[in-house]
Amino acid sequence: MDLGLKGRVVMITGAGMGIGRETALTFAREGARVGIVDIHGDDAEETAAAIREAGGEAIASRCDLTNEEEVKASVGSILAKYGQINVLVNNAGISKDVTLLKMAEADWDLVMDVNVKGTFHCCRAVLPQMKDRKWGRIINLGSRSMFGNPGQTNYTASKMAIVGFSRALSLEQARNGITVNTVAPGFIETEGIKGLPTYPKLREIALSKNPVGFLGEPRDIANTVAFLASEQARYITGTTVFVTGGRFSS
Template sequence: MTTERIAIVTGAARGIGAEVARRLASDGHAVAVLDLDEAACQKVVDGIVADGGAALAVGADVTDETAVSAAVGRVAEKLGDPTILVNNAGIIRDNLLFKMTADDWDSVLSVHLRGAFLMSREVQKYQTAQGWGRIVNLSSTSALGNRGQVNYSAAKAGMQGLTKTLALELGRFGVTANAIAPGFIATDMTAATAERIGMGFEEFKKANAAEIPVRRVGEPADIAHVVSFYVSEGAGFVSGQVIYVAGGPKD
């Protein structure tokens, strides 16, 4: 039986974040759907509510310390003290090193790492007070290195280091921290990558699927399933781990 908790999912207006929010709601949790544009979150919230769940749309820039504090405080006021946090917010600014600007580097590192740091620091107050918590950070197979993504690769590798340190620091308070490293997932972000390189999305997916052992690309639901496990009551002895959800092994 699932104990109802209050969850916050960042970058949840679409793609993986939206699917994670829907899955957590179907698991019986109340979910704050957080993204930069609050209006963009409403469709996800409306769907959850229509299915009998509880959800709240929250607009916040996860890189803004004041905005993060206000957003988490609002969740606590409207839904209850948050004890589940999924740090999914992210952007890409792909380019080869010699073409990459400092702004491309700073913006990607800021959204992924500063955002996850600020959100985790704010939510842990509620988790440690309750003696129970779950933090799930979204990494990527790009953490292992990927041409044209020196900023994104560094950010996603950093998410793994952040995760392991959170696990060490927060474990004594009943809080676990784990990461998921997706491979190719069919989302607006990967569709944008296909467009950038001048390839149709279906063709792009087919080409990538041919290189994946299970011979298909991933879907947001594949990631949501793993989040559901990580935040479950039964996963309380799993912490500081990274699961590569990529249709095959990764080095």
């Protein structure tokens, strides 16, 4: 299937590593031009360099998504280079896991600021020029954790907020040819997850609860995001796509 992404300009947050990096590489293979945005500037540049070395087009910028001015600057750099942003992928997110009674207010605020406010900032910065062109795709990353995991009240709240935000925004922008959807990954074997000291136990638990009998990889999320960004998905908006191997419970 031709996704029709050749020549499109895609902005991806948190694309310096993990799911974001694989998503950026996937779009580049489809012929899209990619703006890599990450709070870790060196990681962002590594992803952009990998795309360019493979013959694609990409630029990188360091950005703290909780800072509206930095978001505007990153968006501005992509627009200055490519003249437009057709697809926005709000992938960046963090977790600060601890039970509620032990949770510092700062841990609540940081997770909500990065995961929710960062999405808000990026959408506000990108939407006007999408609206002018009467075409756009916004894909926000949620999580299976939206259904609740112990020790993740802040993260769960942020990901459930993303679903409601996406649904409301999809209704606001449908008349402008802009679709807004959420992709909710399950347990995905990123390099970051594999590097955790608890990884063997986490993997064992995830496998025991996964109906398909194997765990997801970054490409499973990247391929879903790329499809939702395509013209083939023009009639899909305001929905949440679960990429979990059939697992929903904690």
